[in-house]
Amino acid sequence: MSFSFFKPSKPKTPPELVKAIRESLLALDSKTVAEVKALEKALEEVEKNFLAMRQMLSGDGEVEPNMDQVSQLTLEICKEDIISLVIHKLPSLGWEARKGLVHCWCILLRQMVGPSHCCVEYLENHLELLDFLVVCYDNKEIALHCGIMLRECIKYPNLAKYILESTSFELFFKYVELPNFDVASDAFATFKQDLLTKHPTAVSEFLTSHYEEFFELYEKLLTSTNYVTRRQSLKLISEFLLESPNSHIMKRYIVEVRYLKVMMTLLKDSSKNIQISAFHIFKIFVANPNKPWEIILILAKNHEKLLDLLHNLSVGKGTEDEQFEEEKDLIIKEIDRISRLPNFVR
Known part of the structure; x- marks a missing residue:
């Protein structure tokens, strides 16, 4: 008597897994998703495939990942446009699937396949995906996941430079004051800890060529009615003005009457912490x-x-x-x- 039907299914190869991920994500677009059961099944498939991807990339706790499989999976993900697909499908995914995706994202971007970061190169050729991630701060359901993904991207100079110079960068001045405290704090973390401090030379070049626009927007943060925004913005500006690559920016800033007046106003703030920072x-x-x-x-x-x-x-x-x-x-x-x-x- 055979009990083969009790045997666990054979693990998918990297190409098979990427195909399954692609098909399950595309199923979220099909007309049948209007039916609750069909949508639930499609989301379950995505979650199951993301779990398999996570195990292939980082092991299962007992068995270490096979690096040949990791490299092959990374290549297939780039070749089959999975990066673009998962980013655009983020709003449709469940919480567990998004959590799994973020874990895999951080591993994938770090993967060297041959002489290059395959996934980083993919993003360099599809820069509009970075704009999409920035705009996702407007959706509080996925904002924190997108924040983690963005900060992982910003570790790479070319991607950080693009975000700084893109029109979507201005959105951060809005996002840091969103009513949802967690989302606003996450946006400020991306704005401060990564965009304005991670790559000093790129930031200095950006501030030099966009001085007027940047500090005009930044003045609104310094004069915000929100205490947390005022305090964080003051702390940040004092940090990056004193960075040696920004010395020429500081020299320009401290001869402007309008910014002196801002600091004089903040010296009168009701908060002692803000007075000291000012x-x-x-x-x-x-x-x-x-x-x-x-x-x-x-x-x-x-x-x-x-x-x-x-x-x-x-x-x-x-x-x-x-x-x-x-x-x-x-x-x-x-x-x-x-x-x-x-x-x-x-």
Whole structure:
């Protein structure tokens, strides 16, 4: 008597698995998905195939992945346009399928097949897929998954450079203020930790060629009614202005009256944390030995209010407090000196 029907099905080869993934994703488009059962079956197939892909890429906990199979799977995924398909199908997938996809995505992008990252090259030839991932922040159901996928892409300079220079980059200024806190925080993580800090040279080139547009949009974040947005934006700008590749950007920024006024306003913020962060940028305007006349004029006209604010500003106790007080004293002396210049003596 034969019990062969109890035997587990034979594992698929990489080409067979890629074909199955493709067919199950395309089934989500068929007319029958209007029927609940048909849709559920299609989604189950996708989930099952993603699980098989995950096991082939990372093993099952007992058996290590076969690297020849991993390379073959990666090549087949690129050849059969699976990357494009899975990105466009993200909104249709269930939570488990999206979770499995994100896990596989991170492994696939790192795979070297021969001398190149096959999947990264695919994305370089299909850059519109990056725009699609950015826009997915508008869909709170898939926003966090897309955020992880985007940050994995941004690790590669060419992909990061494209996002910085694409029209979809401006959307981040909207996404960091979305009402959903988790989504807004994730968007800010992508914006800050990856896009504006991961590749300093590319960021410097971008800021140089898009200075006006970028800082005009950034001013809206600094003056946002949202406390978290103001605080995070202040912290970020103080970090990237002080990066050595951005020294020429900082020199340009600290001679502009409009941005000095923003920092002066933030020195009066109801939050002490924001006041302290604003001081660390404000001090650069004041300490600049090559202050333009317009900056000197603003500081002189507002010296009484500024000195009053600074005298009442402190960080607390400890070594940080000592350094802060030293810097504050220098800035107070400089503002006082400016107010006594012959032009301003009454």
